[in-house]
Amino acid sequence: MVEIDEKVMNKEVLEMAFDRCIKCSTCKYSYKNFEKSCPSGEKFLFESYWPSGRIRIIRGVLNGELDWTDELIDPIFACTTCGACMDSCQAPHADYIVEMIEALRELAVQHIGPAKNQQFLVSRCEESCNPYGEPNSDNEDLKKKYNLPDKAEWVYFIGCTSNYRQQSLRDATLRFLKKAKIDFTLVDEHCCTSPMIRTGQLSIVKDYMNYNIAQIKNAGAKKVITSCAGCYKTLINDFERFGEEMGFEIYHSLELVKQLLDKKKLKFKSGYNKIVTYHDPCHLGRHMGIYELPREIYKQIPDLKLVEMKRNRNFSWCCGAGGGVKIGYPDWAIEISKERLEEAKETGATVITSTCPFCKTNLTDANNAYNFDFEVLDLMEILDKVEIEIEV
Amino acid sequence: MTISKKSNAFEKIGKAEVLSRLIDIFGSTNVSNKQVDLYPYSYDMTENEPHMPDFVVIPENKEQLVELVIFCNQYAIPIVPYTSGNNVGGLTIPDYGGIIVDFGKKMNKIIHVNDNMMYALIEPGVTFGQLQKYLEENYPHLRYSYPNAPPYAGVMGNALLSGMTNLGAKIGSMADSVNGLEVIIADGDIVRIGSCFYGKEEADLNSWWSRYPMPDLLGLFVNWQGMTGLVTKCAVQLWPKEPVEKPQLAIFFGLTDLAPFLREVGKIDIINDIAAFSVEVAKMEVGIPEPVKYPEEPYYTAVIPISAKNEEHLNVKLNLLNEIVEKLNHQGTNIHLIDYNEFSKLYDLKARNIYDLPSQILSLHEYSGLTWFGAYAPTDKFEELIEKTDKIYKKHGFPPFNYLKIMKGGHYGIFRPIFRFKRFTERERVLKLAEEIADTCIALGCIPYKTPSWLTAKLREKINPGWIRLFEKVKRCLDPNNIFNPGRWNTSPSSNKN
Numbered sequence: 001m002v003e004i005d006e007k008v009m010n011k012e013v014l015e016m017a018f019d020r021c022i023k024c025s026t027c028k029y030s031y032k033n034f035e036k037s038c039p040s041g042e043k044f045l046f047e048s049y050w051p052s053g054r055i056r057i058i059r060g061v062l063n064g065e066l067d068w069t070d071e072l073i074d075p076i077f078a079c080t081t082c083g084a085c086m087d088s089c090q091a092p093h094a095d096y097i098v099e100m101i102e103a104l105r106e107l108a109v110q111h112i113g114p115a116k117n118q119q120f121l122v123s124r125c126e127e128s129c130n131p132y133g134e135p136n137s138d139n140e141d142l143k144k145k146y147n148l149p150d151k152a153e154w155v156y157f158i159g160c161t162s163n164y165r166q167q168s169l170r171d172a173t174l175r176f177l178k179k180a181k182i183d184f185t186l187v188d189e190h191c192c193t194s195p196m197i198r199t200g201q202l203s204i205v206k207d208y209m210n211y212n213i214a215q216i217k218n219a220g221a222k223k224v225i226t227s228c229a230g231c232y233k234t235l236i237n238d239f240e241r242f243g244e245e246m247g248f249e250i251y252h253s254l255e256l257v258k259q260l261l262d263k264k265k266l267k268f269k270s271g272y273n274k275i276v277t278y279h280d281p282c283h284l285g286r287h288m289g290i291y292e293l294p295r296e297i298y299k300q301i302p303d304l305k306l307v308e309m310k311r312n313r314n315f316s317w318c319c320g321a322g323g324g325v326k327i328g329y330p331d332w333a334i335e336i337s338k339e340r341l342e343e344a345k346e347t348g349a350t351v352i353t354s355t356c357p358f359c360k361t362n363l364t365d366a367n368n369a370y371n372f373d374f375e376v377l378d379l380m381e382i383l384d385k386v387e388i389e390i391e392v
Numbered sequence: 393m394t395i396s397k398k399s400n401a402f403e404k405i406g407k408a409e410v411l412s413r414l415i416d417i418f419g420s421t422n423v424s425n426k427q428v429d430l431y432p433y434s435y436d437m438t439e440n441e442p443h444m445p446d447f448v449v450i451p452e453n454k455e456q457l458v459e460l461v462i463f464c465n466q467y468a469i470p471i472v473p474y475t476s477g478n479n480v481g482g483l484t485i486p487d488y489g490g491i492i493v494d495f496g497k498k499m500n501k502i503i504h505v506n507d508n509m510m511y512a513l514i515e516p517g518v519t520f521g522q523l524q525k526y527l528e529e530n531y532p533h534l535r536y537s538y539p540n541a542p543p544y545a546g547v548m549g550n551a552l553l554s555g556m557t558n559l560g561a562k563i564g565s566m567a568d569s570v571n572g573l574e575v576i577i578a579d580g581d582i583v584r585i586g587s588c589f590y591g592k593e594e595a596d597l598n599s600w601w602s603r604y605p606m607p608d609l610l611g612l613f614v615n616w617q618g619m620t621g622l623v624t625k626c627a628v629q630l631w632p633k634e635p636v637e638k639p640q641l642a643i644f645f646g647l648t649d650l651a652p653f654l655r656e657v658g659k660i661d662i663i664n665d666i667a668a669f670s671v672e673v674a675k676m677e678v679g680i681p682e683p684v685k686y687p688e689e690p691y692y693t694a695v696i697p698i699s700a701k702n703e704e705h706l707n708v709k710l711n712l713l714n715e716i717v718e719k720l721n722h723q724g725t726n727i728h729l730i731d732y733n734e735f736s737k738l739y740d741l742k743a744r745n746i747y748d749l750p751s752q753i754l755s756l757h758e759y760s761g762l763t764w765f766g767a768y769a770p771t772d773k774f775e776e777l778i779e780k781t782d783k784i785y786k787k788h789g790f791p792p793f794n795y796l797k798i799m800k801g802g803h804y805g806i807f808r809p810i811f812r813f814k815r816f817t818e819r820e821r822v823l824k825l826a827e828e829i830a831d832t833c834i835a836l837g838c839i840p841y842k843t844p845s846w847l848t849a850k851l852r853e854k855i856n857p858g859w860i861r862l863f864e865k866v867k868r869c870l871d872p873n874n875i876f877n878p879g880r881w882n883t884s885p886s887s888n889k890n
Contacts, residue, residue, distance in 0.1 A: 018816045022437035022762045025476045025544035026752045034543065036522040045450050045497040046424055047432035056432040057817070071426045090742065091757035119836075 001060045009202055010103030013096050017059055020093035023052040027085035029153035030315040037084035039318050039336045048075040049096050051085035058104050068111035076108045077115035081198055081323035083286035087314045107201025108265050114199050115328035121195045123203060128188045130160040140187040146174050151220035154184035161226035161357040167216055169357050171300030172384035173227040173253055179276060180260060181392040187215040194234040199324035209244045216248060227253040227380055229283035229356035253380055254294050254355050260390060261300055267385035278306065279340060280316040294355050294379060307347040312368035316342065321362035337366030341374060351375045353382060401490055405467045407446060409438040414449055417459045422450040433474065433492045438763040439823045440844050448492040451499055454576060454624040460515040461622060462580040468873045473618045475517055475546030479553060480764055481842035483617050487879025500525050504597040510534060511571050513600050516548045516623060520750040523547055535633040537563060538749035540667060548626040552614055553842045556797060556806060558665040558697055558749050559631060561658060564800030567614045572600045575613055578871050585609045600627035612870065618877040620870040626714025627764045634699035636706045639747055641735050644692040645726035650796060651774035653727055656716045658802025662709040666798055668694035673793040676755040677746050683791040695732060695746050742788035761815030767838035769807035777807050780832050788825040805837055848881045
């Protein structure tokens with residue numbers, strides 16, 4: 001067995017790559033559904049671009065049979081880490097495939113760097129604490145606008161994409177929380193670190209995690225709510241994986257909505273008379289196992305007709321934004337979304353909705369680039385468009 | 393770096409020129425000579441030695457392949473056909489380098505299904521999962537025969553290599569149900585074999601209905617492991633899907649109780665198939681992780697697919713099956729039959745993987761290595777095979793993992809010791825076990841299929857010289873420059889010059 005540097009964050013999963021995976025290729029199709037499921041493999045075709053090929057690359061670079069050259073960059077980084085392979089694979093290592101790919105990226109960053117432009121995810125954070133390179137918002141203006149306290153039971157962790165690219169989703173969530181009279185506040189956030197973890201660039205990850213935890217603690221909060229599937233997965237899964245103990249309860253905004261509906265506290269006073277199809281965000285669906293909750297909410301909105309795309313729930317085709325693909329391979333990212341929108345078109349829906357600002361961004365970009373005429377809306381934005389009453 | 397055995401492939405033409413020609417033929421996005429793209433094709437799940445290809449190409453049509461074959465034949469460049477590399481015999485490892493032709497990515501269309509004569513005409517890259525889904529959606533009254541292979545394994549490759557099926561007790565191996573082929577041979581000629589042989593241009597899609605009665609040229613390509621040409625189309629038989637199914641689970645408490653049961657049940661044409669496993673590993677299918685047999689447990693279990701035209705037909709079959717068990721138990725065996733549907737309800741859905749094929753069979757995917765001595769076997773040697781291999785497994789410290797079947801109305805059997813292992817730490821150990829088991833089984837008359845080179849080397853020592861001379865004459869005749877998958881059956885580039 002090869003020796004792996006103790007300092008490598010994901011040493012255990014790299015070792016696993018040697019003992020698991022016969023490359024049976026079950027990861028290539030959705031299991032028993034036999035639909036295309038791997039955006040990377042379907043695009044680039046060679047075995048090196050499929051999950052089992054990447055496991056072979058791990059073995060190759062660690063046992064010295066593959067040299068670290070720039071040729072490795074695309075096979076390693078042209079993957080959305082959507083987790084469709086984890087869902088398809090039935091072998092014992094299934095749940096660790098994306099972690100293996102992230103671990104491979106961690107090694108790659110040390111030897112050949114990340115894919116083109118992905119380095120900006122870190123450098124922009126170093127300059128302004130978010131991967132978009134926007135001037136950091138300490139969220140004090142929003143606190144004033146929404147009359148939020150300095151300390152509260154809840155923190156709404158906005159996330160960089162909502163705060164700098166999808167403000168309508170952010171604002172819809174803020175209005176919802178106010179209507180629900182949730183005792184919440186905002187903090188001066190740093191990036192949740194999801195983009196850095198997905199691309200193997202771990203230099204600032206622990207510091208950012210510690211910073212965010214301190215900010216939330218300083219706000220006196222016991223609960224954190226986010227409207228971003230990526231932040232949600234990172235706060236729950238990755239903080240623990242990186243050894244950070246938070247001591248907070250983490251909620252996605254849809255979980256709060258569902259709780260309020262279940263307790264009969266949220267009532268709809270108007271309807272939403274449109275045909276809507278739901279795109280499962282990979283970070284919420286395959287990575288966190290949340291498939292039915294959003295659907296249960298959409299189905300309770302009066303007049304809203306929810307229709308399913310051919311590939312749905314665990315079989316969903318990725319939007320194409322994740323895993324650093326949006327910044328590293330921007331044209332391909334919207335090609336992936338185009339395929340999703342074509343599938344949505346077949347349903348007769350006029351609205352494609354999700355529960356992730358990153359999915360919304362990429363679906364919107366493809367919608368514009370390829371002249372689809374969908375409305376692309378987050379669940380929170382749809383809720384913002386209907387009249388609701390929330391009993392406290 | 394993993395290297396290839398010495399060949400003279402690139403003495404006559406430089407690799408840069410080859411790359412340029414391949415890009416001309418296939419387009420730049422469908423050709424790679426990057427080490428990272430080649431590396432995943434350099435080895436498989438088995439114990440066989442890795443070897444790097446020099447190029448990988450992804451073809452879209454036969455016209456491209458004709459150009460490729462003519463070019464490679466001119467310069468003696470090896471061509472290795474590949475669908476998904478799941479053959480468990482090292483058969484797509486490019487022993488002498490050359491060009492991997494990856495059929496799995498674009499030449500994967502189901503071209504036609506003939507409902508009346510019940511066959512599917514497919515391209516090389518069609519997989520079992522794909523075919524099953526297509527039939528369920530378009531011809532739900534028809535079925536194909538599926539092996540205990542993962543859903544992404546290729547149909548055509550398995551058919552051409554005489555793979556198993558879950559209709560094996562009725563129809564034999566998958567090769568027995570190939571109706572016809574389209575093949576590109578070494579000089580670039582396109583050959584259509586079978587009832588599709590009429591016509592100078594493309595065959596009528598409805599003409600692929602029989603392999604016979606013309607001289608059986610199909611035999612020049614079946615079981616030849618890609619050594620005689622590039623097959624670009626294949627017609628495989630389909631069967632009516634019987635409406636009533638009631639699979640049974642048989643358990644065998646005596647070490648060799650399975651053997652007479654297989655022989656008896658094979659003769660009376662009531663089962664579709666039987667897949668018998670050593671209990672150590674069979675237990676893994678219901679979620680018991682450790683492959684261990686405890687003292688009072690049975691030695692073998694077998695899943696027996698049974699289907700029928702109606703309930704009455706089914707009951708007749710089940711009664712006959714029970715009569716066999718009663719008769720054998722009266723003679724001293726200890727065999728029990730259980731309703732498999734009821735049994736599987738005790739476990740999660742994964743327990744049905746062994747029956748609801750194609751599936752990822754859990755016990756086969758435990759580690760990073762998997763290999764076997766997969767053999768056609770004389771059924772009257774089953775007892776001896778079971779007893780002798782049981783001792784060998786124990787001697788080498790491996791849990792027994794034998795897989796047995798009865799084929800084609802009881803005319804022959806399958807005996808397949810399977811070895812799961814950690815490929816990077818246990819290879820040498822497993823190779824020793826495999827060799828001892830192979831020697832034992834071959835001595836008892838077993839004939840391995842999907843055979844790796846180290847095993848064909850053993851066979852060559854036992855086979856009559858006339859057979860080997862004819863084999864080599866045919867190979868030289870069909871592939872004078874030894875471009876098609878050299879190394880298989882120990883055909884080195886120099887072997888054609890004898």
